[in-house]
Amino acid sequence: MAEITMKNIVKKYGDGFPAVNDVSLDVADGEFMILVGPSGCGKSTLLRMIVGLEDITSGDMVIGGTRVNDKAPRDRNLSMVFQNYALYPHLSVFENIAFPLRLRGGLPEEEIRKRVQEAAETLELTEHLDRKPANLSGGQRQRVAMGRAIVRQADAFLFDEPLSNLDAKLRGQMRMEILRLQRRLGITTVYVTHDQTEAMTLGDRVAVLRRGILQQVASPRELYEQPVNLFVAGFIGSPPMNMVPASVEGDELKMPFTSVPMRDEWPAAIGDRTVLIAGIRPGSFEEASMVDSDKVDQGVTFDVSVDVTEWLGNEQYAFVPYDAPEDITATLAELQTELDSEQTRTQMIVAVDPMSRVKDSATLWLDSSRIHLFDPESGENLTRVESSDS
Amino acid sequence: MKTSRWWTVAGLVIVAYSLFPLVWMLSLSMKPPSDIVSGEPQFLPTTWTFDNFTEVFSQSLFTRALINSIGIALIATLFAVVVAMFAAYAIARLDFRGKRLLLSLALGIAMFPQAALVGPLFNMWRGLGIYDTWLGLIIPYLTFALPLSIWTMSAFFRQIPWEMEQAAQVDGATAWQAFRKVIVPLAAPGVFTTAILTFFFCWNDFLFAISLTSTDAARTVPAALAFFQGASQFESPVPYIMAAAVVVTIPVVILVLAFQRRIVAGLTSGAVKG
Numbered sequence: 312m313a314e315i316t317m318k319n320i321v322k323k324y325g326d327g328f329p330a331v332n333d334v335s336l337d338v339a340d341g342e343f344m345i346l347v348g349p350s351g352c353g354k355s356t357l358l359r360m361i362v363g364l365e366d367i368t369s370g371d372m373v374i375g376g377t378r379v380n381d382k383a384p385r386d387r388n389l390s391m392v393f394q395n396y397a398l399y400p401h402l403s404v405f406e407n408i409a410f411p412l413r414l415r416g417g418l419p420e421e422e423i424r425k426r427v428q429e430a431a432e433t434l435e436l437t438e439h440l441d442r443k444p445a446n447l448s449g450g451q452r453q454r455v456a457m458g459r460a461i462v463r464q465a466d467a468f469l470f471d472e473p474l475s476n477l478d479a480k481l482r483g484q485m486r487m488e489i490l491r492l493q494r495r496l497g498i499t500t501v502y503v504t505h506d507q508t509e510a511m512t513l514g515d516r517v518a519v520l521r522r523g524i525l526q527q528v529a530s531p532r533e534l535y536e537q538p539v540n541l542f543v544a545g546f547i548g549s550p551p552m553n554m555v556p557a558s559v560e561g562d563e564l565k566m567p568f569t570s571v572p573m574r575d576e577w578p579a580a581i582g583d584r585t586v587l588i589a590g591i592r593p594g595s596f597e598e599a600s601m602v603d604s605d606k607v608d609q610g611v612t613f614d615v616s617v618d619v620t621e622w623l624g625n626e627q628y629a630f631v632p633y634d635a636p637e638d639i640t641a642t643l644a645e646l647q648t649e650l651d652s653e654q655t656r657t658q659m660i661v662a663v664d665p666m667s668r669v670k671d672s673a674t675l676w677l678d679s680s681r682i683h684l685f686d687p688e689s690g691e692n693l694t695r696v697e698s699s700d701s
Numbered sequence: 702m703k704t705s706r707w708w709t710v711a712g713l714v715i716v717a718y719s720l721f722p723l724v725w726m727l728s729l730s731m732k733p734p735s736d737i738v739s740g741e742p743q744f745l746p747t748t749w750t751f752d753n754f755t756e757v758f759s760q761s762l763f764t765r766a767l768i769n770s771i772g773i774a775l776i777a778t779l780f781a782v783v784v785a786m787f788a789a790y791a792i793a794r795l796d797f798r799g800k801r802l803l804l805s806l807a808l809g810i811a812m813f814p815q816a817a818l819v820g821p822l823f824n825m826w827r828g829l830g831i832y833d834t835w836l837g838l839i840i841p842y843l844t845f846a847l848p849l850s851i852w853t854m855s856a857f858f859r860q861i862p863w864e865m866e867q868a869a870q871v872d873g874a875t876a877w878q879a880f881r882k883v884i885v886p887l888a889a890p891g892v893f894t895t896a897i898l899t900f901f902f903c904w905n906d907f908l909f910a911i912s913l914t915s916t917d918a919a920r921t922v923p924a925a926l927a928f929f930q931g932a933s934q935f936e937s938p939v940p941y942i943m944a945a946a947v948v949v950t951i952p953v954v955i956l957v958l959a960f961q962r963r964i965v966a967g968l969t970s971g972a973v974k975g
Binding site for chain 1: 865
């Protein structure tokens, strides 16, 4: 049981490149904290600095009130689940789980046996205890790795992309297992992932990193609804937020497919900027025919042509192509590369009712209160409302 | 189909060609000494006999040499493997200045022509008083076996994922515990292969054995073979020499057959990864 406090943590490699740059983050006792970001953002490096496998260039790492910068991993009393599990192939499942207990020394054999049995029961591994890791399935190996982590009373759990080697179905199950386990044991947990579903479902709070710099730390809901900048907005959410070029013309905000009357709070937020990027979640659109008549006035209604639709059973997405001015397209393309996605054409993704038979064209309704406006230069969210729920 | 049959034929020819000396050796070792000087040479013995073997084992020249061979080869192998294990681990895991230089130097030593060293060693060893001792042979064997062992083993160590060791450290192991409880068991096949290769090198050596020994005190079997004499001046020593040769070849053949897979793995991993 311990809280983890990071103060101005910097990690520079030999070539002077800061993999982690001035990150300050508090993980409360018992909290489930997610570190998320595209590959190369420094999230794994940060985790490895917490556990002591990477040296800290500067800053303070404080665990449970003690500064641990100079402590060896074994003196930090943390347990970690590695991406490839790092099970010991020459030891049986039982010995793998017992390994940390045996290293400690002084524990009677009986006590070790009891604790391993408990851990195995929690993870439903009891009948596999005599097998070698090589004979286990991916999910079982994953559980052994977790068994090794929970068997000793560690101050915190650290997970480094633990589910990325599993297939999609198993990943969903193990995600719930991890969540249940963490809730039951109530141990401080730091979890690294690049999968935003894991980030959104598991975390009490989520820290988004980009190129070693902490972008935003907030609850999943706040990240989704009030992203601090274009990067966070584009990273969180699936399908991703639509980034649409927008310009201020008189008392209207002009977008390629429609114009929205300026809202009262916008002029103050925008200042004298005339070119903006509007961020609209696919779910902020609705088919005009489905909207309650008393709600229609809160938004705008417009016609678009539909390129293709994707029907997924419980949801349906329509792809709406549009033309965008060159300069903004370049900014957006750059953002896309950074988010590890490759969007080749300018198009919007719109969530429509799964029952709808939309084809070729549609009449959409957009709730203008759910439009985010971003500065195209800095990427800052100009219309962000500080929420109080975190 | 046709090509594959030709490959089989070619293979058989090569096997026959390379096995012929071995078979000849075996056949000679079973011949009564009179066969050799009978004037009617033939490939197979007239009568099959094991007398040559009993004779060889009754001579202290051979039994003493066998003890020397086993002792020297085992000690040299043990030292080479232990030292090479630590060196290879350091090379595979740690980054230190001059690592490349060290590795190239080690390789350079392995390439050094042994014959060029024999003269100076002879003089030095006499000066140091370790001429004709076990130590006098173990030292040059170590020198030539170590580079190869280090290269082979560092290739094995590199195959062990880093995470294994890091997991052990997080689990509470010291660097030494992680090495002993995780790395060594995982590297065991590599260590074993290296040990076998080193053992062969020491076991088969003739040059150092003949040059740096003068008596039974340290003379190994390959060198001792040259000193065999027949039961009398008129008898050929060849059957005895061949019997002794068969005795020293057997362990090598058994080891190779038993561990051929591992030996090949060791040779290739050393060759490709380096």
